[in-house]
Amino acid sequence: MAILNVKDIFHDLHQIPEIGFQEFKTSAYLADKLRELGYKVTTNVGGTGVVGVVKGAEPGPVMLLRADMDALPFVINGEHKAIHACGHDAHCSMVLAAASNLKDKIKKGTLKILFQQGEETLKGALAVIDAGVLEDVDIAVGLHIRPVQDLPFGKLSPAVRHASSTFAKVKITGQSCHGSRPHLGVNAVEAAAAVINAASGVRINPVISWSCKATAVNGGGNAYNIIPDHAEITFDVRCQENEGMTELLGKLQKAAENVAAAYGATAEFSLPGGVIPAAVLDKELTAEVAECIKEVVGEENLGEELVNPGGEDFHYFAKTYPKLKSAYFGVGVAAEPGLHDPNMHFNIDGLQAGVEVLEKITLKKLG
């Protein structure tokens, strides 16, 4: 089959945005293309995931190229809409275009193409891990388009270092009573306010970048004259390093429990979304990606490594399989006004460089 053009694929995928775990048309499209190219294809992997495999004649490593498939849900003028505001359609386009060119060039080892569902739900990577996709993988490469603030058009960054991120819930239980006799109860809303203040006193080594802040609080009822017995706080917590994240969450939990106790209330601490791991990228592989970028766009267009306080569930792969070597690079396409904005748009002329970097790094390992 002919080599696929990244722009043509993008035009097709951009028309069918679907939210996480509902990428039915997207995964069917990608699976069909992979089959036509001659890949051995598995569908419904951990939900809507798609895996395509091609093996070389000689033994060698198993290398995975991963693109996420999902769009984001928005409500615009009262209408629910899925929009590719994070550029995942661009990622699938780059990986599929690379796969079309790589199919007949794999001499050793195994190339696995993964179109992963539900990245924005932060459950997609875990679903494909549970499905066993990563079990035999030695090398994994992911990529993301970058907003113009991160990386100018035409430049590529060899590493996007995402933070560990999570949201913590603190459920506070007090004792309700009549508003005229507050000494007979325990005011959960007051305890919640104190917990929020205490959280701003939580600190870890400032050399590591991190943040911990309340982003939602709900409590009490509709009556002004009842001392409320319940309140719930949500904290958004981020840290560039996994160890720092563990320390931060431990301190936040302790602060919440102890401050609530000082008010006579109890605090129940939970992490309902799990903890997205920080990027732990392989040094050598990242250096090889940087070489590939230089070969494709010249040294002048090799961007800096990017530190990104956002989360990316790709990093569950290396966290789950510590021997797996992973790289994650950024593609400068001048995305504006920013990712996750419903009006996000970018220059698709920047995608071909991403395709070629994927091809080069793959052929360094399997060619």
Ligand SMILES: [Zn+2]
């Ligand atoms: Zn996103």
Ligand SMILES: [Zn+2]
């Ligand atoms: Zn994204």
